[in-house]
Amino acid sequence: VEGTGPPVRESVEFTRIVAFTDGVFAIAITLLVLSLDVPGDLRGADLHAFLVDAWPQFFAYFLSFAVIGRFWISHHALFSLFHGFDRPLMVLNLVYLSLIVLIPFPTELLGDFGDRSDPVVLYAAVVGTAALLTARLVRDGLRRGLVLPEARGRAERMASGVVTPAVIFYVSIPVAVVNPLAGQLVWLVLLLQWVPGRLRHRP
Amino acid sequence: VEGTGPPVRESVEFTRIVAFTDGVFAIAITLLVLSLDVPGDLRGADLHAFLVDAWPQFFAYFLSFAVIGRFWISHHALFSLFHGFDRPLMVLNLVYLSLIVLIPFPTELLGDFGDRSDPVVLYAAVVGTAALLTARLVRDGLRRGLVLPEARGRAERMASGVVTPAVIFYVSIPVAVVNPLAGQLVWLVLLLQWVPGRLRHRP
Amino acid sequence: VEGTGPPVRESVEFTRIVAFTDGVFAIAITLLVLSLDVPGDLRGADLHAFLVDAWPQFFAYFLSFAVIGRFWISHHALFSLFHGFDRPLMVLNLVYLSLIVLIPFPTELLGDFGDRSDPVVLYAAVVGTAALLTARLVRDGLRRGLVLPEARGRAERMASGVVTPAVIFYVSIPVAVVNPLAGQLVWLVLLLQWVPGRLRHRP
Amino acid sequence: VEGTGPPVRESVEFTRIVAFTDGVFAIAITLLVLSLDVPGDLRGADLHAFLVDAWPQFFAYFLSFAVIGRFWISHHALFSLFHGFDRPLMVLNLVYLSLIVLIPFPTELLGDFGDRSDPVVLYAAVVGTAALLTARLVRDGLRRGLVLPEARGRAERMASGVVTPAVIFYVSIPVAVVNPLAGQLVWLVLLLQWVPGRLRHRP
Numbered sequence: 001v002e003g004t005g006p007p008v009r010e011s012v013e014f015t016r017i018v019a020f021t022d023g024v025f026a027i028a029i030t031l032l033v034l035s036l037d038v039p040g041d042l043r044g045a046d047l048h049a050f051l052v053d054a055w056p057q058f059f060a061y062f063l064s065f066a067v068i069g070r071f072w073i074s075h076h077a078l079f080s081l082f083h084g085f086d087r088p089l090m091v092l093n094l095v096y097l098s099l100i101v102l103i104p105f106p107t108e109l110l111g112d113f114g115d116r117s118d119p120v121v122l123y124a125a126v127v128g129t130a131a132l133l134t135a136r137l138v139r140d141g142l143r144r145g146l147v148l149p150e151a152r153g154r155a156e157r158m159a160s161g162v163v164t165p166a167v168i169f170y171v172s173i174p175v176a177v178v179n180p181l182a183g184q185l186v187w188l189v190l191l192l193q194w195v196p197g198r199l200r201h202r203p
Numbered sequence: 204v205e206g207t208g209p210p211v212r213e214s215v216e217f218t219r220i221v222a223f224t225d226g227v228f229a230i231a232i233t234l235l236v237l238s239l240d241v242p243g244d245l246r247g248a249d250l251h252a253f254l255v256d257a258w259p260q261f262f263a264y265f266l267s268f269a270v271i272g273r274f275w276i277s278h279h280a281l282f283s284l285f286h287g288f289d290r291p292l293m294v295l296n297l298v299y300l301s302l303i304v305l306i307p308f309p310t311e312l313l314g315d316f317g318d319r320s321d322p323v324v325l326y327a328a329v330v331g332t333a334a335l336l337t338a339r340l341v342r343d344g345l346r347r348g349l350v351l352p353e354a355r356g357r358a359e360r361m362a363s364g365v366v367t368p369a370v371i372f373y374v375s376i377p378v379a380v381v382n383p384l385a386g387q388l389v390w391l392v393l394l395l396q397w398v399p400g401r402l403r404h405r406p
Numbered sequence: 407v408e409g410t411g412p413p414v415r416e417s418v419e420f421t422r423i424v425a426f427t428d429g430v431f432a433i434a435i436t437l438l439v440l441s442l443d444v445p446g447d448l449r450g451a452d453l454h455a456f457l458v459d460a461w462p463q464f465f466a467y468f469l470s471f472a473v474i475g476r477f478w479i480s481h482h483a484l485f486s487l488f489h490g491f492d493r494p495l496m497v498l499n500l501v502y503l504s505l506i507v508l509i510p511f512p513t514e515l516l517g518d519f520g521d522r523s524d525p526v527v528l529y530a531a532v533v534g535t536a537a538l539l540t541a542r543l544v545r546d547g548l549r550r551g552l553v554l555p556e557a558r559g560r561a562e563r564m565a566s567g568v569v570t571p572a573v574i575f576y577v578s579i580p581v582a583v584v585n586p587l588a589g590q591l592v593w594l595v596l597l598l599q600w601v602p603g604r605l606r607h608r609p
Numbered sequence: 610v611e612g613t614g615p616p617v618r619e620s621v622e623f624t625r626i627v628a629f630t631d632g633v634f635a636i637a638i639t640l641l642v643l644s645l646d647v648p649g650d651l652r653g654a655d656l657h658a659f660l661v662d663a664w665p666q667f668f669a670y671f672l673s674f675a676v677i678g679r680f681w682i683s684h685h686a687l688f689s690l691f692h693g694f695d696r697p698l699m700v701l702n703l704v705y706l707s708l709i710v711l712i713p714f715p716t717e718l719l720g721d722f723g724d725r726s727d728p729v730v731l732y733a734a735v736v737g738t739a740a741l742l743t744a745r746l747v748r749d750g751l752r753r754g755l756v757l758p759e760a761r762g763r764a765e766r767m768a769s770g771v772v773t774p775a776v777i778f779y780v781s782i783p784v785a786v787v788n789p790l791a792g793q794l795v796w797l798v799l800l801l802q803w804v805p806g807r808l809r810h811r812p
Contacts, residue, residue, distance in 0.1 A: 016631060016685060022219060023635030026226030027433075029304065030234065031639065036308045039649065040242065044316050051321055062301060069297040073290075076219060087682075094678040098671060101638065105645045113653050118660055225422060229429030230636075232507065233437065239511045243445065247519050254524055265504060272500040276493070279422060428625060432632030435710065436640065442714045446648065450722050457727055468707060475703040479696075482625060 017085050021093065025072045028101050032064050035108035057111035064107040067127055071100060074134055078158065081151040082141055089140055096137060099130040120176035120183040128169030135159045135166070165190055220288050224278065224296065231304050232271045235264055238311035260314035267310040270330055274303060277337055281361065284354040285344055292343055299340060302333040323379035323386040331372030338365045368393055423491050427499065431478045434507050438470050441514035463517035470513040473533055477506060480540055484564065487557040488547055495546055502543060505536040526582035526589040534575030541568045571596055626694050630702065634681045637710050641673050644717035666720035673716040676736060680709060683743055687767065690760040691750055698749055705746060708739040729785035729792040737778030744771045774799055 036057055042050055085093075106126055109119035138159040141147045147155045168189050176183025239260055245253055288296075309329055312322035341362040344350045350358045371392050379386025442463055448456055491499075512532055515525035544565040547553045553561045574595050582589025645666055651659055694702075715735055718728035747768040750756045756764045777798050785792025 016627065018219065019222065019628065020631050020635050020681065022223050023226055023632055024639055026223050027230055027636055027639040028642070029300075030227055030230040031642065033231075033234065033304050033307050034237070034643070036305075037649075038308075038311050038315065040240075042315075044319050047312070047316050047319055047321050051325070061305070065297070065301045065304070069294075069301075072223065073293060073297075090682060091678075094674070094682075097638075098674045098678075101642050101674070102645075102670070104642050105647075108647050109656070112647065112651075113656050116653050116656055118656050122660070221422065222425065225426050226429055229426050230433055232503075233430055233433040236434075236437065236507050236510050237440070239508075241511075241514050241518065243443075245518075247522050250515070250519050250522055250524050254528070264508070268500070268504040268507070272497075272504075275426065276496060276500075424625065425628065428629050429632055432629050433636055435706075436633055436636040439637075439640065439710050439713050440643070442711075444714075444717050444721065446646075448721075450725050453718070453722050453725055453727050457731070467711070471703070471707045471710070475700075475707075478629065479699060479703075 014082075014085055017090060017093065018079055021075065021079075021097065022072075024097050024101060025068065025075070028103060029065060029068045029072070031104045032061055032068070032107060035064075035104055035111055036061055037108075054111075056114045060107045060111035060114070063110075064103055068100060068103055071130060071134070074158075074162070078134065078138060081138070081147050081155045081158070083148045084146050086144060086146065089137065089144070089146065092133070092137055092140060096130060096133040099126050099133065102126055103130075114184070115180055117177050117180050117183070120180045121173050124169040124172045124176065124183065124187075128166045128173075131162050131166035131169065135162045138162075217285075217288055220293060220296070221282055224282075224300065225275075227300050227304060228271065228275045228278070231306060232268060232275070234307045235267050235271070235310060238267075238307055238314055239264055240311075257314075259317045263310045263314035263317070266313075267306055271303060271306055274333060274337070277361075277365070281337065281341060284341070284350050284358045284361070286351045287349050289347060289349065292340065292347070292349065295336070295340055295343060299333060299336040302329050302336065305329055306333075317387070318383055320380050320383050320386070323383045324376050327372040327375045327379065327386065327390075331369045331376075334365050334369035334372065338362045338369070341365075420488075420491055423496060423499065424485055427481065427485075427503065428478075430503050430507060431474065431481070434509060435471060435474045435478070437510045438467055438474070438513060441470075441510055441517055442467055443514075460517075462520045466513045466517035466520070469516075470509055474506060474509055477536060477540070480564075480568070484540065484544060487544070487553050487561045487564070489554045490552050492550060492552065495543065495550070495552065498539070498543055498546060502536060502539040505532050505539065508532055509536075520590070521586055523583050523586050523589070526586045527579050530575040530578045530582065530589065530593075534572045534579075537568050537572035537575065541565045541572070544568075623691075623694055626699060626702065627688055630684065630688075630706065631681075633706050633710060634677065634684070637712060638674060638677045638681070640713045641670055641677070641716060644673075644713055644720055645670055646717075663720075665723045669716050669720035669723070672719075673712055677709060677712055680739060680743070683767075683771070687743065687747060690747070690756050690764045690767070692757045693755050695753060695755065698746065698753070698755065701742070701746055701749060705739060705742040708735050708742065711735050712739075723793070724789055726786050726789050726792070729789045730782050733778040733781045733785065733792065733796075737775045737782075740771050740775035740778065744768045744775070747771075 036054070039050070103126060106119055106123040110123050113119050135158075138147075138155050142152065142155055142159070168186060172183045172186035175186050239257070242253070306329060309322055309326040313326050316322050338361075341350075341358050345355065345358055345362070371389060375386045375389035378389050442460070445456070509532060512525055512529040516529050519525050541564075544553075544561050548558065548561055548565070574592060578589045578592035581592050645663070648659070712735060715728055715732040719732050722728050744767075747756075747764050751761065751764055751768070777795060781792045781795035784795050
C-alpha cells in the first residue's frame with residue numbers, strides 16, 4: 001500500500017514482528033475454547049448427557065492446544081536464530097500465521113465430526129502445511145543471510161527436523177479418506193518421536 | 204518439531220514467554236464477556252425479564268473474572284521469582300494455560316445451569332487443577348535451579364500457600380454432586396481466607 | 407493464592423501490568439465487532455433490508471469503540487503519572503477492567519434494543535462506574551504515594567475531571583427509565599465538553 | 610475524561626500506542642476465523658457438501674487475512690517514520706483502527722453473499738476508507754512535525770502510494786452495484802500493481 005520503497009532490503013523492527021506473531025499465537029490458542037460451544041437450546045435435564053458426549057470436543061481442544069503450543073515453541077526457537085527480518089519473510093510469516101489462525105476451524109469440525117473423513121483431512125492438511133512453512137521460513141532466512149552466523153547449524157537441523165511431522169500429517173490424509181480413525185492414529189507416531197526425546201533429556 | 208536439540212538446558216527468551224502468557228491471560232479474561240450471550244430470538248418485550256433472570260450469568264462472569272485475575276496475579280508473582288525458563292517448564296506452563304483458557308466454558312455452563320451438579324463439578328475440577336499446577340510450576344522451578352537464590356524461601360511459601368485453594372475446590376466436588384449450591388458455598392471459604400489477609404495488610 | 411507474603415508493600419513489575427491492561431483494552435475493543443452479528447438464517451434477498459435496519463448496531467459499535475478508546479487514552483495518561491503499583495491497586499485495576507470488558511455486552515443490547523430503557527440504563531451504569539473507578543485509581547495512587555511527585559497536580563486534575571462524565575452517565579439513568587432516547591441524548595453533553603477542548607487545543 | 614491538560618503537545622509513550630495498535634491488528638486478523646462458522650444443525654451426512662460449498666468463505670478469509678496483514682505491514686512502516694505521537698494523532702489512529710476492527714464483519718457477509726452488491730460495496734468502502742486514513746495519518750504527522758527529519762521523503766511517497774489502492778476500492782463500489790463479481794475483479798488490479806513490484810525487488 002505504501003508505494004515503491006527502495007529496492008534495498010529494509011530491516012523492519014524485529015520486536016514488533018515478534019510481538020505481533022506472539023499475539024496471534026496467543027489469540028488463536030485462546031479462541032480454541034469457543035469450539036466448546038453450549039447449544040442454545042440445551043436443557044438442564046440433558047446437560048449431563050451433553051457433557052459425556054462432548055469428550056471428542058475436549059479431545060480436539062487439548063489436541064489443538066498442544067499443536068498450536070508446539071508450533072509456538074518452534075516459532076520461538078526459530079526467531080531466536082534470526083538477527084533480522086525482511087519484507088518477503090514478513091509476508092511468508094503472515095502466510096504461515098494464516099494457517100495457524102485457521103486451526104480452531106478444523107478443530108471444531110474434528111470435535112463434532114471426528115468419525116468422518118473431511119475434518120481429519122482438513123486438519124492434517126492445515127497442520128502439515130504449517131509445518132512445511134516452518135521449514136520454508138528457516139530455509140529462506142538461511143538463503144538471505146538473516147540467520148545468525150553461529151546459529152546456521154541449528155537452523156539447518158530445525159529445517160530438517162520439521163519434515164518428519166509434515167510427512168506424518170500428509171501421510172494421514174489418504175489414510176483418513178479410507179478410515180478417519182486410522183488417520184488420527186497415524187498422528188500418534190509423533191508422540192512416539194516425542195517420548196524418547198523426553199526420556200533422553202532426563203538423565 | 205525442530206528436531207533433536209542439544210541435551211543441555213536451553214534458556215529460551217524469558218520475556219517472550221511472559222508476554223505470551225500475559226496475552227493468553229488477557230484474552231481468556233476478556234472472552235468471559237462472550238458467556239453473556241443475547242439470545243438471537245429475544246424480543247424487546249422479553250428483554251427486562253431476560254436481564255433479571257440473567258443474574259446467575261453476571262455472577263458467573265464476575266466470579267471467573269476474579270478467579271482468572273487472581274491466577275494472573277499469582278502467575279505474575281511466580282514469574283518474578285524465576286531467573287530462567289527451560290523447555291519442560293515451558294510445556295508445563297502450556298498445560299497450565301490450557302486449563303486457564305478452558306475457564307470460560309464451565310463459566311458459561313455455571314451461568315446457565317448453576318443449579319445442576321455438572322457445571323459446579325467441572326468448574327471446581329478445572330480451577331483446582333490449575334491451582335495445583337501453579338504449585339507444580341514452582342516446585343519444578345525450585346528443583347531445576349531456575350528460581351532466584353534470594354527468592355527460594357518465598358517460592359516455597361507460594362507452593363505451600365496454593366494447596367489450600369486447590370483442596371477447597373476439590374472438596375467442593377463431592378459436595379456439589381450431592382447439592383450444587385452447597386458446592387458453590389464451599390468456595391466462599393476462600394473469601395474467609397482472603398479477608399483476614401486484607402485486614403492484616405492494612406495497619 | 408500464593409500464601410501470606412510480607413506485609414510491606416511489594417512493587418510488582420510495572421511493565422507487565424501495563425501490558426496486560428493494554429491487552430485487555432485491545433481485545434475488548436476488538437470484540438465489539440462480534441456485536442455485529444449476521445443472523446444464521448439470513449437470506450440473500452433480505453440482506454439489503456437487514457443492513458439498512460442495522461444502523462443502530464453500527465451506531466452502537468462506533469459509540470463503544472469511542473468509549474473504550476477514550477478510556478484507554480485516559481488509562482494511558484493515568485499510568486504515565488505512576489512510578490509504581492501495589493497489590494491493592496492491582497486488584498482495583500482488575501475491578502475496573504471487569505467493567506471495561508463488560509462493555510461489548512450492553513453494546514450489543516443497545517444495538518438491538520436501543521428503543522428500550524434497560525440497555526441504556528445498563529450501558530450508562532457500566533460506563534459511569536468505570537469512569538468513577540478511574541478517579542478512584544488516581545486517588546488511591548495519590549494516597550499511597552505511588553504517583554510521581556512532579557505529577558501530583560496533574561493527577562488531582564484528572565481525578566476531578568473524570569467526575570463530570572461519570573455524573574452525566576448516572577444522570578442519564580433516570581432519564582432513560584422515562585425515555586430511552588432522551589437518556590442517550592444526555593450523553594451528547596460529553597461531546598459539547600469535548601468539542602470546545604478540541605478548538606482550544608488548535609490555535 | 611482527564612480534564613484540561615496543558616495546551617502544549619504532550620508526547621504520550623510511543624511504545625504503548627504501538628503495542629496497543631499491534632494488539633488490535635493481531636486480534637482483528639485472528640477473529641477472521643470466526644467468520645468460518647459451522648452451522649449448529651449441520652449433520653455428518655451434509656458435512657462434505659457444506660465444506661465444498663464453503664469455498665467463498667475460505668476465499669473471504671484468506672482475502673481479509675491478506676488485507677489486514679497488508680495494512681499491518683503498512684502501519685508498521687508508517688510508525689517507523691515517526692519520532693512521536695500527540696493526542697489528535699492518537700484519536701485519528703483509533704478512528705483508523707475502528708475500520709480495521711470492522712473488517713471481519715463485511716468479510717463474513719462477503720463469504721456468505723459474495724454474489725450480492727451490498728457486501729462488496731461495504732467491504733470496498735471500509736477498506737478504501739482505511740487506506741485513505743493511512744494517508745491522512747502520514748500527512749498529519751508531517752504537518753505537525755512528528756515525522757523523523759530524515760524520513761520526510763519516504764513519508765511523502767507513502768502518503769501518495771496509498772492513494773492508488775484507495776481509488777481502486779472506491780471505483781469498485783459503483784461497479785459492484787451493477788455487478789458484484791465485476792466489483793471484486795476490480796480489486797485484482799491491486800495484484801497487478803503488486804506483482805511487478807515483487808519482480809523488481811528480486812534482481
